[in-house]
Each structure stands twice: as structure tokens, then as C-alpha cells.
Amino acid sequence: MTSSLYDENNIFAQIIAGKIPAKKLYEDDQILAIHDINPVAPIHVLVLPKGHYIDYSDFIQKASAELIKHYFIKIDEIIQLLDLSTMGYRLITNKGSEAGQTIFHFHTHIIGGRQLVGRVGNL
Template identity: 45%
Template sequence: MPIDAKQPYDGQNIFARILRGELPAKTVMESEHSLAFHDIQPLAPIHVLVIPKGEYVSWDDFTASASEAEICDFVRTIGEVARMTGADTQGYRILSNVGKRGGQEVPHLHVHVFGGQPLGPMLQR
């Protein structure tokens, strides 16, 4: 169910639990401020989630509150994941859903990296 990205951070969300080691994840890479791992229900041959290690609900929260180092690390991690997975060879899509109308389901900022097949139009009608 979509969440309200303006609510306070919920430390019991699935990504917070992954970061604390309470739930397993198949890690693609980890940096000082970010973690990338395979989605457990992939929608494309390449489907990796990239999350910041800090407690940020959404892009709005992250860009308003994160340090320059966290923002730089997160963006670079997304690019590195695309290269590491080979998504960059034929093209890929990065997607972050924000809030109820954006379809955000986990109250922790995350970016999907999709690739490995034609991805179709941006939005379905």
C-alpha cells in the first residue's frame, strides 16, 4: 500500500531491518553511505535496489537533509551498480517512487535500477 512520504521515518521498515542485518539481502555492492541489493521480486532481468544507509523517507527528505557526502555517494553508487550489472551496455532505467501518488510502498528512500531487456514506455495508461 502506498505510503505518505511526509510522515516521520519508520525504523521498522523492511530496508531499515536489512541495514541492521535483521533480514537477508543479496548484496550487489556496499559503500560508506549506500547499500545495493537484488530485488526479491524482480521485474526485469536486472533489478537492483539502491538505498542510503541514513534514515531518509524519500527524495524530498534526502535532498533536504542528507550531507553532501551522502548524496554524492548515493548517486555514484547508482551509476556503479549500472556498470557492475552490465545494465549500462544496452540502457537502463532508474526509478524512485515518492509518496502515495508516486506509488511509494516502503518509507525508506530507494532507487530501482532496471535493465537487461527492453523496458517499454515510461508510464502505462
């Protein structure tokens, strides 16, 4: 579903469309997981739904229950793939510029690979 405020030219939409290259970790018909180009830890992956969702609230309100379930199950599978289950990790999503959101396409950061104490970068 498309939000009227969604910018179809944002960088994540362009990556999903294949217009901008990215180092892909996982992809299916509904989501894409890529390595962050400015990682704040040894492991920093972004998980993006392919639909046009601005932020977490937009995703939860407009995506189907099946897509929401698929998205979070795949995040868990990616965490397993990255071997972060025993070491630990952070899942972060930002909503709004005051919270640090700079790209207005909903996405989740998976961060790990070192001890994470306090604030981790500007996400």
C-alpha cells in the same frame, strides 16, 4: 539525519541492520545495493542510503552534499558493474503512496536486462 516521520522498523531499515537477509550486490558504510525480491526485469536492483530518509525530497533536503554525491556516483558504478551502460536501464524512485511508494525509506530502482517499453510493473 533522522526524520521524525521515519519508521525505523521498515523492511529496508531491518535489511540494513542485518535483521532480514537480502542478496547484496554492493555495500559500504553509507549505502547498500540489493537484488529486488520481486524483479520486474532480469536486472532489478535497489540502492538504499543507510541513513533514515523517507523519500527523494527528504534525502536531498537532509543528507550532506558529500553523501548525495557518493550515492549517485555509486549508482553509476553499480550500473557499470551490471554491464547496463550500452544496453540501457531505468532509474526509478517513488515519492508518496500516490506514486507507488510502498516502503518509506528512500531508494532507487535500477532496472534493465531487457527492452523496457511503457510502464514497468508496480514499483
